[in-house]
Amino acid sequence: MKVMVVGGGGREHALCWKLKGSQSVSEVFCAPGNPGIARDARCVNVGAEDIDGLMELALAEKPDLVVVGPEVPLVLGLGNQLRAEGFPVFGPDKAAANLEGSKSFSKRLMHEASVPTARFEVHVDVEEAIETIRAWGAPIVVKASGLAAGKGVIVAQTEKEAIDAVRDMLSGNSFGEAGSQVVIEEFLTGEEASCLFIVSGDTILPLASSQDHKALLDGDKGPNTGGMGAYSPAPCVTEAIANEVLETVAHPIINALKKKGAEFIGILYAGVMLTEDGPKALEFNVRFGDPECQPLMSRLKSDLGEVLLAAANKKLDGVELEWHEGTALCVVVSSDGYPASFDKGQSIGGLDAVEAAGTTVFHAGTAEKDGNIINAGGRVLGVTAVAPTVKEAQQTVYSALEKLDWPGGFYRRDIGYRAVAREAS
């Protein structure tokens, strides 16, 4: 079959790479793709948020399956439009994508469905929000309700910090429409994990567990980023915890959506905090995590095209997933300066040598200029290896990275440290 992939980051590179290796797939094209994706798929220069352009492309190319990588086109209703034209789509319709597109909707639905989650209130009024902050005290969490590309959450250590965040969101302009509602949440402590499920109607198929590192610096310090590395499996997610998340989080939320008339087809990504009182949902995303997708695709043995087509056609029941044993670990190389400002256009060398040392290099913010790969975004590469142990996967990636010739590249030196410690004990 012919598959269309929407997006152009590391996640989409991992998806295209895996689809290209699928028996069931004869052709993959990607909009807009990137120079790394171009090795695995035909790239077509249509932006991932250009809904009209993507519809035109689909109508011209007639793919047998469309896989939508990022959340924005889903929240904009790309799934609805494609389905209306009869295309099988892996990715939810707009109403179901609201689970990620609106944190207030999502939290209210969690509450209705009795999904364990942090206590919360939704506010549109600055003074009322401040009253709640003063009543609950710090630490406390303030979230812009709408899509904010990972920048809309403030984990405030002081009441002042929380109040400033609320003011910034509700009366400032930093978040636009996304900040017109805020969610105030109780602060939870514990280890965080990503629990992803392939969902198709009533069928929910768990993927292997994974964990990412959101902080910029070693030791999980420094500012939040889109993710500086990830690995799968996550040893903190035992089988019992995985089952608990399936039963107390995934099934109830999908049922609650269905009761509202929104059927879910695609990835349900539950960000969970493993607290002393059990796993609690922090949020939902409606697509693969980036960078979690890179290690997950590296470990997946099953034919990805077949699985995603089955989900898109509501024939997922009975499908099982097979995984490579061992651990897959991905280290993200970013442009030095990210998540603040950085210089673009630096030439990146040594990529073949990095891969020859036993890794797969997934491209994110890269571009091509005069035959050279250059940096064109904040997160640039996802260097990934699979090995029998976390320690070995980590060593493979880091020794391969010594071959990278890019003085302006930055990466953490400790991706997977928690899993390595667990493995050792």
Ligand SMILES: Nc1ncnc2c1ncn2[C@@H]1O[C@H](COP(=O)(O)OP(=O)(O)O)[C@@H](O)[C@H]1O
């Ligand atoms: N209630 C909470 N208690 C403690 N930390 C939280 C809480 N909610 C979110 N966080 C932290 O903030 C991060 C981002 O929050 P999340 O809800 O996942 O929003 P987004 O991914 O859209 O930025 C989480 O990964 C987690 O580290």
Ligand SMILES: [Mg+2]
């Ligand atoms: Mg999150």
